[in-house]
Amino acid sequence: MNAQAHSAPLSVAGQRSESLKAAAVALLLGTVLVFTAGFSHSATIHNAGHDTRHALSFPCH
Amino acid sequence: MITRVLAAGLAAGFVAGLLVALLQHFTTTPLILAAEVYENQVALDARPGVVLSGMHGARLILAHVGHDAAPGAEAGDAWAPADGLERTVYASTVTVATAVGFAFLLLAGMLVAGDAIDRQRALSWAAAGFVVTGLAPAFGLPPELPGMHAADLLDRQVWWIGTAVATATGLWLLLRSRGVALPVLGLALLLAPHVIGAPHPADAGAGRVPAELAARFASVSLSVHAVLWVLVGVLAGWFWQRNETPVVAEA
Ligand SMILES: [Zn+2]
Numbered sequence: 001m002n003a004q005a006h007s008a009p010l011s012v013a014g015q016r017s018e019s020l021k022a023a024a025v026a027l028l029l030g031t032v033l034v035f036t037a038g039f040s041h042s043a044t045i046h047n048a049g050h051d052t053r054h055a056l057s058f059p060c061h
Numbered sequence: 062m063i064t065r066v067l068a069a070g071l072a073a074g075f076v077a078g079l080l081v082a083l084l085q086h087f088t089t090t091p092l093i094l095a096a097e098v099y100e101n102q103v104a105l106d107a108r109p110g111v112v113l114s115g116m117h118g119a120r121l122i123l124a125h126v127g128h129d130a131a132p133g134a135e136a137g138d139a140w141a142p143a144d145g146l147e148r149t150v151y152a153s154t155v156t157v158a159t160a161v162g163f164a165f166l167l168l169a170g171m172l173v174a175g176d177a178i179d180r181q182r183a184l185s186w187a188a189a190g191f192v193v194t195g196l197a198p199a200f201g202l203p204p205e206l207p208g209m210h211a212a213d214l215l216d217r218q219v220w221w222i223g224t225a226v227a228t229a230t231g232l233w234l235l236l237r238s239r240g241v242a243l244p245v246l247g248l249a250l251l252l253a254p255h256v257i258g259a260p261h262p263a264d265a266g267a268g269r270v271p272a273e274l275a276a277r278f279a280s281v282s283l284s285v286h287a288v289l290w291v292l293v294g295v296l297a298g299w300f301w302q303r304n305e306t307p308v309v310a311e312a
């Protein structure tokens with residue numbers, strides 16, 4: 001954020017929309033990762049992640 | 062901005078995940094292995110005639126007899142990692158993936174909130190994260206050992222995810238909104254999943270895992286879960302600040 005204020009000044013609204021865009025990407029990636037690791041019904045993913053699902057108190061099987 | 066989020070989330074999740082995978086290896090995994098002995102007894106009793114010898118790698122499949130609605134999960138030929146190093150490597154990989162996912166979710170929340178991202182603030186967000194994915198779901202569905210008797214998987218998953226979403230929204234409204242109505246709504250959202258109640262099997266007590274083992278596992282796994290969030294929070298804040306340093310120096 002400081003970089004933008006320093007070199008190419010962005011409006012506050014511009015910075016805010018940058019943050020929200022980044023947040024949306026992070027939210028999507030985070031949801032996909034946690035869902036795949038913890039909730040996918042694929043037998044292969046389940047068997048690979050079985051111990052982690054139990055250890056992190058996701059419902060496993 | 063997107064690059065910075067991805068870099069901090071990946072780095073924090075990777076380090077936190079590896080450390081917690083190591084912790085799991087010495088804490089939760091031995092309890093899981095001990096419980097599977099009982100789980101296999103249940104599975105074998107349910108299917109007389111099945112011979113366990115030579116089916117070492119199929120143990121996880123046996124665990125699903127009569128439990129799992131996942132397509133293909135009951136097929137005897139589904140892949141499972143071999144016990145020992147291979148199993149540890151796969152479990153650790155999934156732990157790292159979960160940690161990276163938690164880190165992304167934490168950073169997403171902080172960005173939406175407009176909070177400055179540093180170690181202290183990220184740590185408070187991590188505490189909220191632990192309430193959302195650890196404490197609140199465990200209030201209804203205790204951490205499961207293999208072989209424990211539980212309700213239908215899909216029902217539990219739906220309740221778990223619903224509880225996490227309601228708890229996250231509830232905490233946000235309770236802590237971050239003004240006035241009376243919205244915080245009260247937040248409180249209601251925090252309580253709602255537990256008023257509705259988690260799905261439990263009608264014939265409770267049909268599992269064979271010793272209660273002592275299950276109790277130890279519940280407390281140990283919740284602690285490990287808390288450690289994961291603390292590490293994710295502190296490291297996400299640290300990596301985020303670290304990426305800013307050269308820019309600050311330049312300015
Ligand atoms: Zn399982």
